[in-house]
Amino acid sequence: MPFSGGQLAAKALKEAGVEVIFTLSGGHIMPLFEGCLDEGIKIVDVRHEQAAVHAADAWARCNPGKVGVAAITAGPGVTDGVTGVANAWRANSPILVFGGQGPFNNLRRGSLQEMDHIGVMRPITKYADACYESYRIPEYIELAVRHAISGTPGPAFLEIPMDIFMGQVADEEVVVPRIRTTAPRISPDRTEVRSALEELSRAERPMLMAGTSVKWSEGEAAMNSFIDEIHLPTYCNGMGRGTVPWESPQFLNRSRRDALAKTDCILLAGTLLDFRMRFGKAIPEDAKVIQLDMDNILMGQNRQTDVPLVGNVGCSFEMLSEEMKNQGLQLDFTAWRDELREIENEAEAKVQSALNSDETPVDPQRMCKEVRDWLDTLDSPIVIGDGGDIVATAAKIIPVKGPGAWMDPGPLGTLGVGMPFALAAQLAHPDKRVVIVYGDGSFGLNGFEYDTAVRFNLPIIGIVGNDGAWGQMMRPQGAMMGWDRLDGALLNRTRYDKVVEALGGHGELVESPDELQPALERAAASGKPALINVMIRQDREFKGGIYV
Numbered sequence: 001m002p003f004s005g006g007q008l009a010a011k012a013l014k015e016a017g018v019e020v021i022f023t024l025s026g027g028h029i030m031p032l033f034e035g036c037l038d039e040g041i042k043i044v045d046v047r048h049e050q051a052a053v054h055a056a057d058a059w060a061r062c063n064p065g066k067v068g069v070a071a072i073t074a075g076p077g078v079t080d081g082v083t084g085v086a087n088a089w090r091a092n093s094p095i096l097v098f099g100g101q102g103p104f105n106n107l108r109r110g111s112l113q114e115m116d117h118i119g120v121m122r123p124i125t126k127y128a129d130a131c132y133e134s135y136r137i138p139e140y141i142e143l144a145v146r147h148a149i150s151g152t153p154g155p156a157f158l159e160i161p162m163d164i165f166m167g168q169v170a171d172e173e174v175v176v177p178r179i180r181t182t183a184p185r186i187s188p189d190r191t192e193v194r195s196a197l198e199e200l201s202r203a204e205r206p207m208l209m210a211g212t213s214v215k216w217s218e219g220e221a222a223m224n225s226f227i228d229e230i231h232l233p234t235y236c237n238g239m240g241r242g243t244v245p246w247e248s249p250q251f252l253n254r255s256r257r258d259a260l261a262k263t264d265c266i267l268l269a270g271t272l273l274d275f276r277m278r279f280g281k282a283i284p285e286d287a288k289v290i291q292l293d294m295d296n297i298l299m300g301q302n303r304q305t306d307v308p309l310v311g312n313v314g315c316s317f318e319m320l321s322e323e324m325k326n327q328g329l330q331l332d333f334t335a336w337r338d339e340l341r342e343i344e345n346e347a348e349a350k351v352q353s354a355l356n357s358d359e360t361p362v363d364p365q366r367m368c369k370e371v372r373d374w375l376d377t378l379d380s381p382i383v384i385g386d387g388g389d390i391v392a393t394a395a396k397i398i399p400v401k402g403p404g405a406w407m408d409p410g411p412l413g414t415l416g417v418g419m420p421f422a423l424a425a426q427l428a429h430p431d432k433r434v435v436i437v438y439g440d441g442s443f444g445l446n447g448f449e450y451d452t453a454v455r456f457n458l459p460i461i462g463i464v465g466n467d468g469a470w471g472q473m474m475r476p477q478g479a480m481m482g483w484d485r486l487d488g489a490l491l492n493r494t495r496y497d498k499v500v501e502a503l504g505g506h507g508e509l510v511e512s513p514d515e516l517q518p519a520l521e522r523a524a525a526s527g528k529p530a531l532i533n534v535m536i537r538q539d540r541e542f543k544g545g546i547y548v
Helices: 005-015 027-039 049-062 076-091 117-124 134-149 162-166 190-202 212-216 220-230 256-262 275-280 313-327 334-350 364-375 389-397 418-428 440-455 471-481 496-502 513-526
Strands: 020-023 042-045 068-072 095-101 127-130 156-161 206-210 234-236 265-269 288-293 307-310 382-386 434-439 461-466 506-510 530-535
Touching: 005 027, 005 134, 005 162, 020 027, 020 049, 020 418, 027 042, 027 068, 027 095, 027 162, 042 418, 049 068, 049 076, 049 095, 049 418, 049 440, 068 076, 076 095, 076 117, 095 117, 095 134, 095 162, 117 127, 117 156, 127 134, 134 156, 134 162, 156 162, 190 265, 190 288, 190 307, 190 313, 206 220, 212 220, 212 313, 220 313, 256 334, 265 313, 288 313, 364 389, 364 434, 364 461, 364 513, 382 389, 382 418, 389 434, 389 471, 418 434, 418 440, 418 461, 434 440, 440 461, 440 496, 461 496, 461 513, 496 506, 496 530, 506 513, 513 530
Parallel strands: 020 042, 020 068, 068 095, 095 156, 127 156, 206 234, 206 265, 265 288, 288 307, 382 434, 434 461, 461 530, 506 530
Antiparallel strands: none
8 A cells, every 4th residue: 555755754753763743733744644643653733833843852852862853834834943943953952853845846936835944944953954755755754863863963854845745655665764863872082081081180179060961972870970989079051950969979059150260170071161151261271171072073162172082971981980990090089079068058058048038029039949849749850941030040949850850941042942841841751740930031932832731631830930020131231221221121920820721721829938839739739731920029139241
């Protein structure tokens, strides 16, 4: 029996271990739906294509060794998805995005929603191409996936015109190649490993920054074994958060600035020297830089690397430990780690009054503390940060107790990822509680995806810190332009909880800190997607700087 192009695509996705696609209905991609139904691949339809791609991004983050998949229709469907693709590009998420297109036999004639999608996608993908023969669709899918997972991972875009998706292929012409969704583990040069240990041996105040490539390398076990052996002070950023256990003696969270000011040797494990590290200027000029990452093109960006360890980050740590054993080398940085721990303890003590504040509107730190205390009663919750100020506050207060236990947009800083990420996380982990910490600004971008959560019975809980402002922008704008010139920076204290109720979910309004935990418990007991709208204090103190 003949197969349609959409059925062949689904067979290839099944071969790649794909369990779910995220999409929004469109005529150009409808044949793929038929194939997914045939192959038992779940179809999760959202309310905006940006959300579909964000969800695919989160699916990849939640499922190591798998790719996330989104299917978006032509024209505005693809352009709506661009932000999601760009976010995955900066976050190194291995995803495959199918784009619809008008019929190939009418190409360049001006079909409905026809445009140059590949030209738009090429700068923000590792692979962007189109397939113009139905029988070759599986071949192109394998190629796209191979690009997405190789080296530093990232998004791939595959355009399939409508008549190619609908085209019929005889049974004897069907070839579905083997599709690998994990890249080979590549090890660094052993000479460089020895050089790294030489630099580390000379150091008195070394530190490690664990970043995104630790996650994509699945290198946390090897990294923790290494840092535990030498008691190396370690900080996490990006998707590296959670790769070092919160209770580890080596994990530090509040003393990074002090450590950076004093360090004489820094190991950058999947941590880029971008705006988060002041483009390398956060590190003293005379400090040695040992960089571990998955691709040579990342080495020395913004600052020269003294020792580059190129390859799977887990392999790099394994080789460091192996070479230490071979040399009989013993290193111990306990005293330096404990010096930083004292700074951590002092910083923690300074925020205790804010964590226990009874003021109303609620102190943002008290809100995060109440959320933290509630989360502590749960088994392995997943927390998603979607906002500016409130997420920065939450990141300091809410512990990340394991890999994948915290997700945020990443370095593109895309607001609106909250519910799309949560959809994927709850589908991937139906046994876990998925919680979103929202800013009131970010909720407005994809809050309508509560409709999707209701339709698919996903009991996600969101907590909005509602200060009636784009707080992270309001403060510098007010300080620089005048507090009477806040146009574009203020919002209403909207009843977002009522919006969620109208969509079929559970809503709660919280106006004092003692109301928050009971509201969380009621939300959890409701069994519905829920939103708790917390009225928090609007802070106008500007401490200088704009986070770019």
